[in-house]
Structures are given as structure tokens and as C-alpha cells.
Amino acid sequence: xxxxxxxxxxxxxxxxxxxxxxxxxxxxxxxxxxxxxxxxxxxxxxxxxxxxxxxxxxxxxxxxxxxxxxxxxxxxxxxxxxxxxxxxxxxxxxxxxxxxxxxxxxxxxxxxxxxxxxxxxxxxxxxxxxxxxxxxxxxxxxxxxxxxxxxxxxxxxxxxxxxxxxxxxxxxxxxxxxxxxxxxxxxxxxxxxxxxxxxxxxxxxxxxxxxxxxxxxxxxxxxxxxxxxxxxxxxxxxxxxxxxxxxxxxxxxxxxxxxxxxxxxxxxxxxxxxxxxxxxxxxxxxxxxxxxxxxxxxxxxxxxxxxxxxxxxxxxxxxxxxxxxxxxxxxxxxxxxxxxxxxxxxxxxxxxxxxxxxxxxxxxxxxxxxxxxxxxxxxxxxxxxxxxxxxxxxxxxxxxxxxxxxxxxxxxxxxxxxxxxxxxxxxxxxxxxxxxxxxxxxxxxxxxxxxxxxxxxxxxxxxxxxxxxxxxxxxxxxxxxxxxxxxx
Amino acid sequence: xxxxxxxxxxxxxxxxxxxxxxxxxxxxxxxxxxxxxxxxxxxxxxxxxxxxxxxxxxxxxxxxxxxxxxxxxxxxxxxxxxxxxxxxxxxxxxxxxxxxxxxxxxxxxxxxxxxxxxxxxxxxxxxxxxxxxxxxxxxxxxxxxxxxxxxxxxxxxxxxxxxxxxxxxxxxxxxxxxxxxxxxxxxxxxxxxxxxxxxxxxxxxxxxxxxxxxxxxxxxxxxxxxxxxxxxxxxxxxxxxxxxxxxxxxxxxxxxxxxxxxxxxxxxxxxxxxxxxxxxxxxxx
Numbered sequence: 001x002x003x004x005x006x007x008x009x010x011x012x013x014x015x016x017x018x019x020x021x022x023x024x025x026x027x028x029x030x031x032x033x034x035x036x037x038x039x040x041x042x043x044x045x046x047x048x049x050x051x052x053x054x055x056x057x058x059x060x061x062x063x064x065x066x067x068x069x070x071x072x073x074x075x076x077x078x079x080x081x082x083x084x085x086x087x088x089x090x091x092x093x094x095x096x097x098x099x100x101x102x103x104x105x106x107x108x109x110x111x112x113x114x115x116x117x118x119x120x121x122x123x124x125x126x127x128x129x130x131x132x133x134x135x136x137x138x139x140x141x142x143x144x145x146x147x148x149x150x151x152x153x154x155x156x157x158x159x160x161x162x163x164x165x166x167x168x169x170x171x172x173x174x175x176x177x178x179x180x181x182x183x184x185x186x187x188x189x190x191x192x193x194x195x196x197x198x199x200x201x202x203x204x205x206x207x208x209x210x211x212x213x214x215x216x217x218x219x220x221x222x223x224x225x226x227x228x229x230x231x232x233x234x235x236x237x238x239x240x241x242x243x244x245x246x247x248x249x250x251x252x253x254x255x256x257x258x259x260x261x262x263x264x265x266x267x268x269x270x271x272x273x274x275x276x277x278x279x280x281x282x283x284x285x286x287x288x289x290x291x292x293x294x295x296x297x298x299x300x301x302x303x304x305x306x307x308x309x310x311x312x313x314x315x316x317x318x319x320x321x322x323x324x325x326x327x328x329x330x331x332x333x334x335x336x337x338x339x340x341x342x343x344x345x346x347x348x349x350x351x352x353x354x355x356x357x358x359x360x361x362x363x364x365x366x367x368x369x370x371x372x373x374x375x376x377x378x379x380x381x382x383x384x385x386x387x388x389x390x391x392x393x394x395x396x397x398x399x400x401x402x403x404x405x406x407x408x409x410x411x412x413x414x415x416x417x418x419x420x421x422x423x424x425x426x427x428x429x430x431x432x433x434x435x436x437x438x439x440x441x442x443x444x445x446x447x448x449x450x451x452x453x454x455x456x457x458x459x460x461x462x463x464x465x466x467x468x469x470x471x472x473x474x475x476x477x478x479x480x481x482x483x484x485x486x487x488x
Numbered sequence: 489x490x491x492x493x494x495x496x497x498x499x500x501x502x503x504x505x506x507x508x509x510x511x512x513x514x515x516x517x518x519x520x521x522x523x524x525x526x527x528x529x530x531x532x533x534x535x536x537x538x539x540x541x542x543x544x545x546x547x548x549x550x551x552x553x554x555x556x557x558x559x560x561x562x563x564x565x566x567x568x569x570x571x572x573x574x575x576x577x578x579x580x581x582x583x584x585x586x587x588x589x590x591x592x593x594x595x596x597x598x599x600x601x602x603x604x605x606x607x608x609x610x611x612x613x614x615x616x617x618x619x620x621x622x623x624x625x626x627x628x629x630x631x632x633x634x635x636x637x638x639x640x641x642x643x644x645x646x647x648x649x650x651x652x653x654x655x656x657x658x659x660x661x662x663x664x665x666x667x668x669x670x671x672x673x674x675x676x677x678x679x680x681x682x683x684x685x686x687x688x689x690x691x692x693x694x695x696x697x698x699x700x701x702x703x704x705x706x707x708x709x710x711x712x713x714x715x716x717x718x719x720x721x722x723x724x725x726x727x728x729x730x731x732x733x734x735x736x737x738x739x740x741x742x743x744x745x746x747x748x749x750x751x752x753x754x755x756x757x758x759x760x761x762x763x764x765x766x767x768x769x770x771x772x773x
Contacts (some may be wrong), residue, residue: 137738144528162740164527248633251721306612308633308722450739451547458723463635475545483525483741485532 092121097149101131105335111402150377156188157443170373185410197370202407206260224358245324246307247315251453257328261292263362263438264355273444279488283470294466320344362436449476522747538747551732559707574658595652603716635725661695697767
């Protein structure tokens with residue numbers, strides 16, 4: 001029962017107490033009438049107010065009606081309203097739901113969904129959930145309780161293992177559309193020979209996004225070493241702009257500086273990933289590993305004043321408007337920028353987190369998140385048809401038209417359109433063409449400590465030293481390795 | 489005689505069934521699973537490894553310390569502040585009833601809502617609190633972003649909420665003190681302060697003990713306010729036992745999370761039972 005009910009009783013009680021203080025006989029009748037009226041009001045409001053369910057993203061019932069109408073997604077409400085019969089469509093009347101976090105731009109999937117409606121008669125609706133570790137938790141809980149939507153979006157790579165995919169997800173390895181996907185991606189959604197997902201969008205780069213306008217105004221050049229980067233930050237700070245954007249209010253964003261440095265870690269020791277998986281290599285004992293955490297400490301003096309509580313959305317605003325010059329972030333954020341600040345898109349570029357060698361600056365690459373299939377979905381055939389459409393040229397064109405690509409697609413034979421934003425076409429492509437890329441560690445090993453965001457947030461706000469943070473992360477990974485059954 | 493004995497035993501059965509199914513059995517199952525690595529389908533017995541891990545890992549040790557600080561500080565502040573507010577509200581003022589409802593209001597609002605509202609109020613650059621402080625010259629305190637201040641900001645918000653119910657309990661206690669004590673003291677020439685010290689405080693002991701116990705146990709278990717305001721951050725600075733347990737659960741370490749719950753049970757038991765005995769004894773005197 002709602003707390004509002006208690007307020008009602010409380011205020012009624014107050015009123016009666018107040019009235020009891022007067023013992024005038026004539027008032028007794030008015031009092032009786034008043035009491036009756038108030039009781040009726042209270043009881044009816046109990047049924048009206050307390051009876052309605054509050055909106056919760058964890059609602060057990062299928063979210064298609066509630067959540068789809070709540071979110072102001074453009075094409076969605078019209079689609080669910082349009083119930084006209086489409087003669088001869090293979091899946092007419094079938095409804096699919098997709099669970100996706102709120103930080104990811106949905107227009108691309110919706111564009112494909114619109115085509116699905118036209119060609120297949122499918123009604124695809126989105127269930128938007130919170131992001132970050134809360135969303136993680138929600139996904140795991142919904143899978144474990146058998147309450148998941150038909151499809152859902154989740155990370156590829158090592159994080160997939162935590163979902164226990166053989167238990168909850170459909171194996172789609174034999175399907176015809178899987179042949180179109182690059183092997184490098186398929187490896188990140190495969191466990192023990194079974195493949196579970198298709199790529200949601202494009203690969204992303206994890207590096208330092210920078211505002212080219214600020215660089216132009218201050219006459220700065222893209223740094224090739226970490227010291228050059230810090231020197232640039234000094235100049236920017238002196239000019240009054242925030243040199244580096246910090247959005248530690250959303251803890252996951254603080255990880256990018258550390259995770260994006262993987263290129264430099266691998267440059268020092270190319271076997272780091274395999275040794276780490278086996279338990280022999282540690283961050284605390286590898287100089288490049290400690291340096292990755294040190295970089296978080298180095299940027300601390302250049303962060304915006306409210307970095308400890310600023311959110312991801314505020315970071316997007318700062319980058320696009322030039323209030324902040326650099327932002328260690330994944331390039332998927334360009335989708336948010338092109339959505340909110342389309343005129344600023346060409347002003348933003350990216351460079352790989354620099355190491356100490358000016359000749360070897362590389363970009364750390366993240367594979368796209370994947371769309372996975374709930375094994376218990378009732379519409380498996382519809383899902384497979386939807387996937388077929390999603391990976392077809394038509395589907396990809398629709399996606400690209402709705403969400404400008406923020407990297408290359410992992411679908412073989414699909415070329416990016418000519419008007420792709422320069423950060424992708426020029427900045428990122430240069431690294432890919434010269435071969436100076438490395439996958440993020442989470443795609444090379446199954447172990448990623450769950451406390452990573454908190455540890456990077458801690459070292460980034462100056463509470464620990466780099467060595468302590470590296471040791472803490474190692475301990476966290478050890479904990480996860482034990483829980484996963486690895487012998488460390 | 490025998491008939492009445494059987495008669496009374498059967499009456500216990502319904503309550504005993506509910507109690508054992510919803511309380512005893514889960515506790516026993518938790519004790520078992522806290523010694524395993526578990527993922528809802530299968531488990532692997534590991535003995536006390538989970539507990540050792542809980543104590544040896546730095547982030548978890550911080551959370552134990554924070555829990556104790558949180559519980560004792562918030563409880564202490566509530567006990568003292570609520571007492572004086574209750575004294576004020578039982579004296580002769582006209583708008584007594586209205587102010588009492590006003591003071592009780594924070595308790596009616598959802599803790600998460602309070603957490604979210606205060607989180608935006610305490611924003612370092614755009615929050616209302618800092619705007620007001622800015623007009624008197626105190627600039628840019630990051631209430632929830634500064635690792636040293638974060639826990640204390642949450643404690644103060646908890647006190648704001650909890651003082652409401654503590655006040656109500658105190659009012660009940662003060663109002664039940666026999667007026668003849670005060671009259672006798674007035675005849676003997678006692679002033680207000682002396683009356684307070686020698687009559688009110690000793691005789692309000694039962695209410696004070698209730699407040700101490702409730703707020704201490706509540707403080708040890710507190711989770712929703714911390715989660716809504718800081719999520720345990722920045723880093724691990726405002727993590728308490730309950731939020732750490734939640735984080736282990738969210739990471740999928742169900743056995744470790746259960747072990748944390750067992751530790752919390754033991755901690756609360758170790759603090760609450762002796763304290764209760766001590767307070768009751770003092771009450772008797």
C-alpha cells in the first residue's frame with residue numbers, strides 16, 4: 001500500500017482530533033456528515049490512488065504496452081496504433097519486444113523495425129531500461145526469472161559469459177545470416193562453439209574525443225605522446241575551458257581512460273592478454289598496466305569542477321558545445337551528438353590514448369554490442385526473419401540513414417556511405433588502415449573485474465595511487481576468476 | 489490438566505509454520521549457500537573462503553568501517569536532535585499539532601525520492617544548497633563528490649528523515665510523564681533546566697532506548713538512501729555493508745553476496761543484543 005494512504009488517515013485523524021476539542025452540541029451533526037464525506041473520499045481515493053501500479057522498469061508484465069507508450073520514441077506510437085490488416089505478410093500480428101538501455105540511441109533499430117512492419121507485418125517495440133551496472137543487474141535478473149523480452153541488447157566479449165548463455169540464450173550459429181558477419185565479431189559472441197548474437201551497430205573506438213574547434217582556436221596539434229597531451233591540457237586550462245571532461249557521476253565512463261589504454265599495454269607486452277587469462281600477468285607488475293591507472297591521476301587537475309557528479313548526458317553537452325576540450329570516451333557517443341547537436345558533428349575528432357612512443361600511437365577498438373535471443377521467446381521464427389532483415393543491405397541502409405555510423409560495420413561487404421562523419425571516415429579509418437588498432441581487453445579474455453568502474457572512479461578522484469588501484473583491480477579480477485571457476 | 493496443554497500447543501502451529509517457513513528456513517539456507525560459489529543452478533562448496541575474501545579485500549573492509557560510522561553517527565544525532573525538538577513540541581505553543589505533522593512529514597516520503605531530491609540539491613555547481621551558501625561566500629563544496637564528505641552528507645540526509653519518527657516516539661514518552669513531578673519541582677524552586685535534567689531525561693529513558701535501538705539497527709542495515717545518493721561512490725568512499733552486498737549480487741557472485749548477508753546478521757546481532765540488555769538494565773535503575 002502506498003504511503004499516500006497513510007497521509008490520508010493521518011490528516012483525517014488530525015481533523016477529528018481538532019474537532020473533538022470543541023464540545024458544542026450543535027456541531028455534532030455537522031461533524032457526523034463531515035466524517036461520512038471524508039471517509040467516502042478516503043476510501044475512493046484508496047481504490048483510485050493506491051490501486052494503480054507505479055511505473056517500474058522491472059515490471060513483471062510484458063513492457064510492450066506501458067513502456068513503449070511512455071518513451072517518446074518517434075515512430076513507435078504510430079506503429080502500435082496502426083492495426084490495419086496487411087494481407088499476405090508472413091508475420092502479421094506478431095509482436096516482438098527488444099530490451100535496450102537508455103544511453104544507446106534507438107532510432108536505428110526503430111528504422112529497421114519500420115521496414116519489418118512493412119515487409120513482414122512484425123510489430124517491434126522497445127523496452128528501454130537503465131544503463132550501467134543497474135541495467136546489467138536487471139538483465140541478469142530477468143533472464144534468471146524467465147521474464148525477459150524476445151530480444152535484448154548486451155555487451156559482446158567477456159561480459160557475455162556472465163549471462164550463462166548456454167542456459168538462457170538461443171544458439172544461432174547455423175543460421176544463413178550469420179555467414180555475413182565478420183569472424184572477428186563472431187568470436188566475441190561465441191562460447192564453446194555456439195554463437196548467440198548479431199551485431200547491433202558498428203565497432204567503436206575508445207580514445208580521447210576532442211573538440212577540433214578548440215584546437216583550431218588555440219593552435220594546438222593532435223598529441224602523439226602522453227606528455228604532449230598533458231601540455232595541450234595546460235594550454236587549454238589556461239584559456240578557461242575545461243581541458244578534460246569528467247563524468248564520474250556515471251561511474252562506467254571513468255573506465256574508458258584505463259580500458260582505452262590497452263593498445264599501449266599490448267604494445268609493451270603482446271602476450272599480456274593470454275598471460276592475464278592464465279593468471280600469470282598482473283596489472284600491478286606490468287609498468288604499462290600501472291601507467292594506465294596513472295593516466296587517470298594525471299588528468300585529474302584538468303577535469304571540470306563538478307566531475308565527480310557530472311553525468312554522461314552532461315558530458316555530451318560539454319563536448320559538443322566546446323565547454324570541454326577532451327573526453328576519454330567510446331565513439332558511440334557520436335550518435336548522441338548527431339542526434340542533439342548535428343551542426344557540431346564535424347567539429348569532433350578522436351585520437352588514440354597516447355603512450356610514450358610517438359611513432360606507435362594506436363586506437364583501442366570495441367566490438368559493437370549484440371542483439372541476443374531469449375531461448376524462451378515464443379516467436380523464434382519471427383526473430384530469425386527480423387535478424388535476416390537487420391543484416392541485409394536494406395536493413396543496414398535504413399540503420400545508417402537513421403543513425404550515422406560511428407565506426408565500420410562488421411558485416412562483410414558493406415561499405416560506409418560517402419557522407420559518413422569525418423571522425424569515422426578520417427580519424428578512425430586512418431588507424432584501421434595503418435593497422436594500429438588493438439581490441440579492448442574484454443574481447444581477449446573472459447575476466448573483467450566487476451568493480452572496475454568503482455576502482456577507476458576512486459583513482460580518478462585522487463583517493464588512491466596508481467599502484468594501489470592496479471593491485472585492487474588485480475584482486476577484483478582474481479575474485480571473479482575464482483567465481484568463474486578459473487584456476488588462478 | 490493434560491487436555492489444556494495439548495490445546496495450547498495447537499494454537500502455536502500456524503504462527504510457528506509461518507515463522508519457520510519465512511524466517512528460520514531462509515536463514516539456514518543462507519548459512520549453507522554462504523559457504524558455496526553459487527549461480528542459482530549449481531553450487532560448489534568452498535567452506536569459509538567467501539568470508540575470508542570479504543574481510544581481506546580492501547573495498548569490503550572500507551564498507552564495514554563506513555557501516556559502523558553511519559550507524560552510530562546517524563543514531564547519535566537522531567537521539568539528541570529529536571529529544572530537543574520533542575521538548576519544544578510538548579511545551580505550550582499554539583501551532584503544536586500543525587508543526588508535529590510537519591515534522592513527521594519526511595517519514596512519509598519514499599527514501600529513494602528523498603535521495604534523488606537531495607542529490608540534485610547537493611549538486612556542487614547547480615544545486616540549491618550551494619547557491620544559497622554562495623550568497624554568504626562559501627564556495628563550491630562538492631557534497632557528494634568529495635570522498636571525505638560523501639558519507640557525512642548522506643548521514644545528514646538520513647538524520648533529516650529519521651528525526652521525524654524519533655521525535656514522535658519522544659513526544660509520546662514525554663507526554664506520559666506525570667505532571668505532579670513538575671509541580672512538586674516547581675514548589676521546591678527548580679528552574680527549567682533543572683527540571684529537564686532531573687525529571688524529563690530520566691523518565692523519558694524508555695522512549696530514548698527505543699529510539700536508540702531502532703535507529704542503530706536501521707542505520708546498520710541502511711541501503712536505499714546511500715544507493716540513491718551516491719551509489720557507494722565516489723569509488724568506495726560511501727559504500728556500506730548493504731550496498732557492498734548488493735554490488736556482489738549485481739556482479740553475479742551470489743554465494744559471496746549471501747556470505748555478506750550472514751556477516752551483516754552477525755554484526756547486527758553482536759551490537760544489538762548486548763546494547764538492548766544494557767539499556768534495559770539502565771531503565772530498571
